[in-house]
Amino acid sequence: MPKNKKPAGGRAQNFEPRYGKKTSYQDAKRRPGQASAGTTGSKSPKHRGFRAAEESAPAKGRWTEQDRAGRAEARGIRSNSRGDRGFDDRPRRDAEGERPRFDRAERPRFDRSGGAERPRFDRNERPARSFDDRPRRDDRTERPRFDRSDRPARSFDDRPRRDDRAERPRFDRSGGAERPRFDRNERPARSFDDRPRRDDRTERPRFDRNDRPARSFDDRPRRDDRTERPRFDRNDRPQRDDRPRRDDRTERPRFDRSERPARSFDDRPRRDDRTERPRFDRNDRPQRDDRPRRDDRPRRDERANRSDWQAAEKSKAHQDHVDVVHERLQAEAVDAASVEQASFSDLGLGQNIVRTLEGLGATSPFPIQAATVRPILDGRDVLARGRTGSGKTIAFGAPLVERVLRGQAGKRRAWGRSPQALILAPTRELALQIDRTVQELAQSVGLFTTQVYGGVPQGRQVGALKKGVDIVIGTPGRIEDLEKQGKLDLSEVGIVVLDEADHMSELGFLEPMQRILRLVQDDAQKLLFSATLDREVAALVDEFLVNPAVYEVAGETQETSTIDHRVLVIDHRDKAEILTSLVDRDGKTLVFTRTRAYSEMLVEQFEDAGIAAVALHGDLNQAKRTRNLQRLTDGKVNVLVATDVAARGIHVDDIDLVVQADAPDEYKTYTHRSGRTGRAGRAGTVVTLITRQRRRRMTEMLERAEIDAPFDEARAGDDVLEEITGRQAANVDA
DNA sequence: AAAAAAT
Structure with a gap:
């Protein structure tokens, strides 16, 4: 019997104890009467959501008498799904009549101030909600009233839009209702996850009070x-x-x-x-x-029976699978200069979307966007390769919204309508990030999006789907899950986007992707995007795409990149110290490790050295993953230590140093990890640590990635470290 | 090895 007994099938490591610990923490740390996401009327003060009988009994009596009828009328269908404010159509519709009046009178002044005020409102509301959930629920029924007063402020930003709407009859109907909704949607977006949010909120206060200690203790x-x-x-x-x-x-x-x-x-x-x-x-x-078929079988048998064979064969098989260089797709190279003059408007996008893009900072199209928007609007299947940080999300997001909108022209947005478009991403963080962009675009024309990804309760997602959404953004597992449960109907999906499409075609992702693609409309438009798009997507292209247009942007080489690549050849015994000195700096640093355990270990090591750091990997619960990434985005910490869950797509402004504590095995991984810095033309440095034995492998991998990087021998305390971190050597001497 | 569902 091995020393470390683990339950069969259990994971090797689990940094978020999911079983006893969670419940004990709930029982132990929650105080009676404290903010709670539990259902009202829990039986005992020790349970979440406990409410004394005296509180609810009298109120209940009143409700049944008269208010119930009035409330029911006012709330309408809303009572079916209290948690989803964002989807409350009726309150919004009721409010619509009033909003325009207020908006018209106030718009000019508020436009300027409105943007600045929104964050303030959000902050004010959150604390209010976080103090008492129950009052919050009451507030929620009242919130529409508050929202009405708030909306004017929020809607001022919309005024230009509304003016736009006036131009477009279609937009007016949806737009007027939406923009206020949008404001809400931003909140709603948050509000979609009302329940999780509530959980988060209730958890946060706990954490804040007990928490930070509590968290740190844990x-x-x-x-x-x-x-x-x-x-x-x-x-x-x-x-x-x-x-x-x-x-x-x-x-x-x-x-x-x-x-x-x-x-x-x-x-x-x-x-x-x-x-x-x-x-x-x-x-x-x-x-x-x-016999060709049995090639794999002996290996498996060997692995099962003999450890030496296992090791040898495993590494051999590993190398067989790793870093396969697929043929480059034959692509039409789009010359940036030739398309530079076209505006988003010229490319066929409507005014609301163009305006929203401006709000997102996209005033004129990046090359990849200039290349793909028009063919997507034309309904073609598109494969597009644009390097990291080149604006791929808008490249597919904006025309996708425009097409869904056109497809719905003249139709009424029915309750419980099935989604028309689906965007798939390999990680939850990426799905969330895509939604942040696409949701704004969708809201500007009155369409709804929702996220469907794992690690959070299904309730909010299902509630949103019940009310009807137009665009679903998510990860494969939960999408399949909800589809099997009959809670997500993909049969009307006419546009599918696969972000990081080559990754989605890899072992483990390919089959779920195939199953999902078989559920959408046969003639659905397919859009495949990635910075490393190659023939690996052939399995999907051959089955699902029709005569796709293939684009890449001409002249995207290392010379035009803003990323500086370095390789440090080190002794293993210096590794910890070198890593600490690399992250001990002012800018934001993203450290990649190969395993979850090592990322945790490094976080601990950095904190022991007095450097605030957080981890991001699949063994953390989703709340913590989201929170930790947010802490880097907010600048509350400058160091994030992540597995490859953060390698693709994740955008955080101002990461100016990427450190690869473990060198990647695949050139594609190198490309994507590096791409977390140097985004949208900013400068960045990538440092990869290797030992001497790995020099050759590293050289070969850089060749495949088409990267030129100097190799430097480095020991702890060397000047080269100061040079990379931008610290002055004087600090070291002292 | 990691990621992607939940249990």
């Missing part, structure tokens, strides 16, 4: 446990070997000898068989190798 003990476990194991084993084990060992053989004989009769013949079997296996293997 983290440190865990980290301590983790760090201690290996240490103890290592220390204990030798010690035990020296003292007790030797005794045990001398004793055990004796016992074994006395016991085994009885058993050994059966065993020996078996052992003979076993010794023969490997021989046969070895003889058979060449035979099997001859």
Whole structure:
């Protein structure tokens, strides 16, 4: 029996204890009457959401008398899904009549101030909600009233839009209702996750009060446990070997000898068989190798039976799979200069969308956008390769919204309508990020989006889908899950986007993608985007795309990039110290590790050195993942240590240093990790740490990535580290 | 190895 007993099928490491710990934390740390997301009327003060009988009883009586009827009328369908404010059509519609009046009178002044005020409102509202959930719920029924007063402020930004709407009859209907909605949607977007949010909110206050301590306690003990476990194991084993084990060992053989004989009769013949079997296996293997199908099977058998074979074959198989260089797709190279003069408007996008793009900072199209918008509007299947940070999200998002809008022209947006478009991403963070952009575009023309991804309760997502959304953005697992449950109808989806399409075509993603693509309309338009788009997408292209247009942007080479690449050849014993000195700087630094465990270890190491750092990897719960990424975005920490979950697509402004604590195995991974810096033309540095043994592999990988990077030998404290971090050497001397 | 569903 191994020393570390783990439940069968359990994960090797779990940094977010999901079972007992969560419930005990809920019971132990929650105080009666404290903000809670629990249902009202929980039985005991120790339960979340407990409310004393006296509070609710009298109020309940009143409601049943008169208010109920009035409320029901006022709230309408809303009562079916209290949590989803963003989708409350009726309050909004009721408010619409009033809004225009207010808006017209006030718009000019508020336009300027409006933008600045929104954040303030959000902040004010959140605390209010976070103090008491129950009052919040009451507030929610009242909120429409507050919202009406608030909306004017919010809607002022919309006024230009509304003017636009006046130009477009279609937009007016949807637009007038939407923009206020948009404001709400921003909140709603948040509000879609009302329940999770409420959970978050209720958790946050807890954390804030107890929390930061609470969190730090949870983290440190865990980290301590983790760090201690290996240490103890290592220390204990030798010690035990020296003292007790030797005794045990001398004793055990004796016992074994006395016991085994009885058993050994059966065993020996078996052992003979076993010794023969490997021989046969070895003889058979060449035979099997001859048969094409069995090529893989002997490997698996070997792995199961023999650890040495396992190691050898595994690394061989690993290398077989790793870093396959696929043929470049034949693409029409779009010359940036030739399309530079076209505006978004010229490309066929409507005024509302163009205006929203301006608000997002996209005043004129980037090359990849100039290339793809028109063919997408024309309804073609499109494959597009644009390097990291080149604006791919808008390149597919804006024309997608425009097409969904055109497809709905003249139709009424019905309750519970099925989504018309689907955007798929490989990670939850990326899905969220895409939604932030696409949702704004959609809102500007009165369309709704919702996110469908795992790691959060389904309720809010299902509630949104029930009310009807136009564009679904999510990750494959939850989308399939909800579809199987009959809660997500993909049969009317006419446009599908695969972001990071080559990654979505890799083992593990390919089959879910195929299943999902088979559920949408047969003739649905397909859009495949990635910075490293190659023939790996062939499996999907051949089955699902019709005569696709393929685009890339001419002249995207390292020379036109703003990223400076460095490789440091180090001794393994210097690694920890070098990493600490690399992240000990002012700018935002993103550190990549190969494993979740190492990312946790590095966070602990940095914090021990007095450098605030957070982790991002798949063993954290979604709330923590989102929070930790947000803390980097907000600048509350400057160091994020992540696995490859953060390698693709994630945009954080101002990351000016990417450190690869573990070198990537694939050139594509190198490309995507590097692309977290140097975005939209900003400068950035990528540093990869390797040991001497890895020089050759690294050189080959950089060739495939078409990157030229100097290799420097570095030891702890070397000047080259100061040069990279931008610190002055004087600081080091002191 | 990691990621993507939940249990």
